[in-house]
Amino acid sequence: MLGIIAAVLVVMWLLGFFAFHVAGGLIHILLVIAVIMIVLHFITGRRAI
Secondary structure (H helix, E strand, O other), rough: OOHHHHHHHHHHHHHHHHHHHHHHHHHHHHHHHHHHHHHHHHHHOOOOO
């Protein structure tokens, strides 16, 4: 789930950065959130239920 959310955030960042040039600070915040989520995903890994 975290991976999907992070991927969506990265795609949104790329679209905003290259296509729309809207709210530069917000775009970089989305990138930072996506990177943090990817790192958390790899740190926590998959847990057995």
